[in-house]
Amino acid sequence: MKRKITPYLIVSPYIIHFIIFIAFPVIFSIILTFHKWNIISPMEYSGFNNYIQLFQDKLFLKSVLNTLVFLVIHIPLQIVVALFLAEVLNQKLRLRGFFRAAFFLPVVVSGVVVTILWQQLYGFDTGLLNRILVFLGFGKVGWLVNPKLAMPSIAIMATWKNVGLYIVLFLVGLQTVPKYYYEAADLEGASHWQKFTKITLPMINPTIFMVVILSTIGGFSLFIEPYIMTGGGPLNSTLSAVLYIYKQGFFYYHMGYSATLGLFFAIIIVGVVIVQKKFIEREV
């Protein structure tokens, strides 16, 4: 008898936790989408109003597009930089450990620190990057001031923060490529570039796709960077979807609407990830 109950006792904390913090919220969030509620007054049934509002909400559409813009810049940039540095680090060189550790440092530091720091680097007038550009004889760049550049600037910063992790992942991937492939290519007199495109790339395809999925999921939760750096501006160009959901929920206390946005955005995320996975399965 005791034997039979024990497993359930052991998993019961998880079940309770799951019901309270996952199952109930998911159901409640669906109920909320049909209500208008500012928390202090009673909940009001509002039918499909939240959904109607959502489809007319240009700002939400913009925030989703902004998030996609971020991903489209961030992911390829990250893969190229990470792959390049991993490839260099994969050579037999001294101090590899040191360099790897240096590239990895921003990964462990809080995004808050990185954002506060880069806000200074990106400053138009006195920012470090512009000072360097002027020193080298170039013009100043409106990193965070120009609405067209603000999101790319944030994407560059995010790449700087995360690339160390992906360098390590690629290094692991590179190590799985059998040495004799390269030796054979050397015998045929292949150039470094040929070896890279013909051997390395196909062999580490799985790692690349894993990196794509990981940074997609991470990128969809973009929040603290625009929250600290730009507050979503200029001209809403860095307003990410999560920042917009946060604003609707915790600036205006539109709980019902915010939950609707959250639900809808989650569906978009799942959709994008499924499409990516399909694509991967076909490729690999």
Next chain:
Amino acid sequence: MKRAIFYIVLVFGALMFLYPFLWMLTATLVPESEIGKLTLIPSSVSLNSYRQMFDKIPIGRALLNSVFVASTITLGVLIFGSMVGYALSRLQFRGRNLIFYIIIFTMTLPFQITLIPQYIIMVKLGWVDTYLALIVPYLMNALSIIMFRQYFKSIPQDLIDAARIDGCSELGIIFRILWPNSIPALVTIGIITFMASWNEVLWPLIVIRNEDLMTMPQLVTLFAVGGRAESQLGVKLASAMVLALPIVLAYLFFQRYFIQSMASTGMKE
């Protein structure tokens, strides 16, 4: 020749990753008017920015909060994660697969769905502005369960059988037999969990408004966004520095573990 190019690339790269941090460190130590200069050698050094920052915000208290919250969560995740991981890998019972699929499902569920209802639950439970709101929702973690399950599968069944014959309870098996044999898994999951909760900032922003309960990232974020730094840049950067320091120190000493652990989250897919 080729090697030289490689080294140049690496040195340049390392400079790109380290220089900003060094620049930040310098900026917190020089007089306000010298911030923004490109050089790293200041004309005079003072801890003034740090002193002012400690006067303005209860950063010491926030550090203790962060340590308390992150440690409790880590301990909870290790205990509960290993319990569920053990049940899923080593015990036979009805519904085991169902639970496994539920866990996989929760891993794919974007947090954006549950954000608002979870906040409302906190309100209804009266947990807003308490440590409970910061800790309890994070005590279970799907990834850690899966990782424990995976790791426990590699431990020989003989070990468990022998313990059972000795009259060891199931919990005894987990904590007395499996834990000592799973140090790498414990370290990895511990580091990942600790880092994740240490750096979490969206959730504290939502459930904590009392400054005495704020964790460091939240306090520093509000300090950076709000007006209390009184436009003193060095003070702002000093708060960021203090936020970075504990993790950077830990990283310097346990670098290898950090890199391996964080990379293993990526290996899961």
Next chain:
Amino acid sequence: MFNSSTKYFQISILLFLVLIISCKNEIDKKNKFLYWSSNNSYEIKFARYAVNKWNEQNPDKPQIKFQPVPEGQSSEEVILAAVVGKTTPDIYSNMWQGDVEGYAQAGALIPFDTLNGFTKFIYERCDSSVIEEIRSQDGHIYQIPWKINPIMMIYNKNIISDLGLNKPPHTYDEYLKAAALFKKDTNDDGYVDQWFGYSEVIVTWWQRFFDFYPLYLAASGGAPLIKDNKAAFNNEYAIKVFTFLQKLYSNQYFARERLSARQDVFLSGVIATRFTGPWEIVHAEKYKPEGFEYDFSSIPVPDDFKGPIYTYGDPKNIVIFNTCKDPQAAWEFIKFMITKENDLKLLELTSQLPRRKNLYNDSLFAGYFNANPKMKTFAKQSKYVKGTDSSPVLKEVFDLISQEYEASVIYGVKTPEQAINDAAHAVNLLFLK
């Protein structure tokens, strides 16, 4: 073996208990009233003074327990969290006027006009225009106007005289001309790095209290933004303000870059003017470099403007929450706290102006103003200040204006007419919902 595993269990349970106990911070209520002030250190001093005096003089009446509002992201959010969790104090004295309507409609506040002696009191303290401003849509009054911090133009005296001017610019035209003189690229790198003014370049709703809103009140002689649940700001005044501000940005008299992330730009002479409140005095006295001189003047107005110049007063008011068991008794304390003598004490301790009739002419306050000439400027202004309109969606209104402000004023992608029209249209949609 068995024992040791139960030990693990006991430890984890113990840990939880410790957790739960350490988290519960019960407020002891007893028979006392709980009063929250703002957490500004000068105001805490005043609140302590007033509460101690009351408790000493009235041992037979309900005693007051005082506490500054718990620190948080902003006091508005803390209050909201308290209302949601039903942990509000009995009395709160730092209520932003724009929040009152929402709480009143949610039934969280006590209407003062149902309490004995209130109506007489309020007509003695305030002008009828102020009373109309604080009256809620249902006709009741849920707040007592207490203190204000009028927004005015601070200017760098040294710069103004260096430009050859004998007084700070008063009209848009004068302002623009002075700005053209001051704008400069000091290090010849091809970029302007010295601007005549600056306003934080963020779209957050309250930022408009420091640029658009005071300018609008000044230009329009104190016109409302919203009237009868409709946008009332689609008028020539708003367009004039937007046009003026747009010129400031398109001519680079104002910086588009966020300067808040660097050292104080006003005190370091990078900018010459800024729209701000009396709190700037304390800050400037603390951090100003040697020889730095500054003063305050009214908000710039359109060139053809005549009449008194209004501005935003940033009023903070006193409310009683519905968690209070004896509102009449709470009201007695409030009445005591805001007597004329205590208002003087407030002024002396906090450098914030009490919101009452004839503040500037009253002989009781004259001594203070003579000793603090900069505060005198604010006191003169205090006759012509406005708060905010009563509306539960005021934040959204300001946010919608902010969106258009950014597009038109800062980036010039819309004409002022178009921007004001679009903002008004969006605000009207808000009321239809």
